[in-house]
Amino acid sequence: MKIALLGYGKMGKTIEKIATERGHTIILKVDKEDTTYDLSEADVAIDFSIPTAAVNNITNCFNAGVPVVSGTTGWLDHYEDMVALCKEKKGGFIYASNYSLGVNLFFELNRKLAKMMAPLEGYNIAMEEIHHTEKLDAPSGTAITLAEGIIENTDKTEWQLDNGGKNIIPIIAKRIDKVPGTHTVNYTSEVDDIEIKHTAHNRNGFALGAVVAAEWLIDKTGVFNMKDVLGL
Structure with missing residues (x-):
């Protein structure tokens, strides 16, 4: 997969490491201050940014036709808006408070x-x-x-x-x-x-789960969660 990382803090760097080990390519790294970027080459995006950036990041993904896995917390007052936009754009979306x-x-x-x-x-x-x-x-x-x-x-x-x-x-x-x-x-x-x-014990479990979720989301349309990914 070609992955866009939206948020490149400690979690973003750990996701990069895990994704690379699993044979994927990171084609975009977006810092928390960035608001415009090109998602055209991405197969999927993984958002671990900050609460004030999450809605913009997720919106950009839906508008670009890129499925997005979001692990950012603190923005859920806008969750239903993002669900509606996902359905309108026929996008793919997974949000989880924890991907471990x-x-x-x-x-x-x-x-x-x-x-x-x-x-x-x-x-x-x-x-x-x-x-x-x-x-x-x-x-x-x-x-x-x-x-x-x-x-x-x-x-x-x-x-x-x-x-x-x-x-x-x-x-x-x-x-x-x-x-x-x-x-x-x-x-x-x-x-x-x-x-x-x-x-x-470390961030690796969170990062692995996010990458597994991104792998699962490819070519799917709709709003999902980790119960779907794990078949629970």
């Missing part, structure tokens, strides 16, 4: 556990996420996806940063230097605790 193959299995485990715990009384639910100090948004998109998976399967109605309540899931967001990403879901009661946890 392990994390996407963790998402499914989280949903299953929430469904099993829902009938039980006496358990309080709380979440914690830890990321590196350069991460711009809090809580992380991954933490929000986990919270949404719990809300879909329990009587919880919302999540809040730091604050919990009867129907509210508290999410504690910590920023510690050089931590790629750790997410923990806790069910606590007077008699016992149940905890599931995913710990990333």
Whole structure:
């Protein structure tokens, strides 16, 4: 594949390494300050930019007829607009809050556990996420996806940063230097605790998942997610 990298920070550089190892070619590298660029030679684009650039990047891809895999978080107020534009342009689009193959299995485990715990009384639910100090948004998109998976399967109605309540899931967001990403879901009661946890050791898992998603998206039309890619 000929890949356009939209966002060339640490994740972009890791994606470049993984994609090259898998036999693909990076034909365009777009820095976060760039707003115009030529996508005509790209088979697919992978967007790991910044929240303020993501919508422009995704729009440019649809207008150029280039399928796009986006892993940028913090812009989802415009997600439905991008879905509508994708359908209008008959484009291909995958958004995921986290492309790690392990994390996407963790998402499914989280949903299953929430469904099993829902009938039980006496358990309080709380979440914690830890990321590196350069991460711009809090809580992380991954933490929000986990919270949404719990809300879909329990009587919880919302999540809040730091604050919990009867129907509210508290999410504690910590920023510690050089931590790629750790997410923990806790069910606590007077008699016992149940905890599931995913710990990333480096960025390679995120990058590999994004490249696998791009490989899968080629020649497809529509809006997809990592459940589609993994057949979950």
